[in-house]
Amino acid sequence: MKQGYLQIYTGNGKGKTTAAMGLALRAAGAGLQVYIGQFVKDMKYSEVRLMEQVLPQITIELLGKGCFIDRPPEEGDRQAAQEGLDHVAQLMKSGQYDVMILDEISIAIVCGLIPEENVLALIERRPQEMELVLTGRYMPSSLMEKADLITEMQEVRHYYTEQGVLARDGIER
Template sequence: MFMEKGYVHIYTGNGKGKTTAALGLALRAVCAGKKVYIGQFVKGMKYSEVKAEEYLPNFKIEQLGRSCFIDRVPEQEDIDAARSGLERCTEIISKGEYDVIILDEINIALYFKLFEVENVLKMLEKKAPNIEIILTGRYAPKELIEIADLVTEMKEIKHYYTKGVMARTGIEN
């Protein structure tokens, strides 16, 4: 199931659906016989999608963060986890074992300066021409937007969390 040309996608913006869109692409790829790797930055909570390996062949997901720190300043352990995760993803990309690689919330890791955009650009240079790479998260930096082949911005128009609806298992987590 070799792809002739793989592209770099970015799913960004303040609206819901960035990770969900990436997971949809992952499902489509696995069902087409492709091998998928997802590295989740800044996520340590056991979201429902981490169980997907149990159900899907050729699907690997790893959480590369300690926890979400929207309500606090990242600690050294968060920085160390993100940098270690970036090294892991660089290794995954370099090996070329996967057809589709999703770096979930990598833009958030960049926004919080857990590592530098130059490190991500160097990592992407190691991409074999046939690998599809998806970068998700709010605040995609212009340097990544410039090199990407596809950029989608999710824009929030309306969301039920403004009415106090918390994340629901199987829908938001």
């Protein structure tokens, strides 16, 4: 790619990670090298397991200690997230990836795992030809101001809130 852009998928609706994974598949299909760093996921979801099996041009790593919905973030969570961001910065400098996806990065920022200014610095240092995708709810306005594309997923109705249906294999995980 001659020119990469900064894309953001945010909002309170379902589909941010799914959209980013779709972009990863499309990029891999075009022969691009893709990196996906997941900051707040604690398990390999179905799409990750499949991509690892059949798409060697997509690298996926869990960069945090996982989900902390049922507990406050701890120092270990902050350390893991910062180490993950440092790792991403090194990979970015290596030039081996055409597309980088930082999944749930906004949650890592909002929950105090990594400083917003560190992510802004990463955006500023990315190679011009690299496509960078950030996902997550509550995306800070400072990051949104840097974006070339913003898609906001808006929840209109969800069977979780309406019927209490939990995440299902193959659909939400």
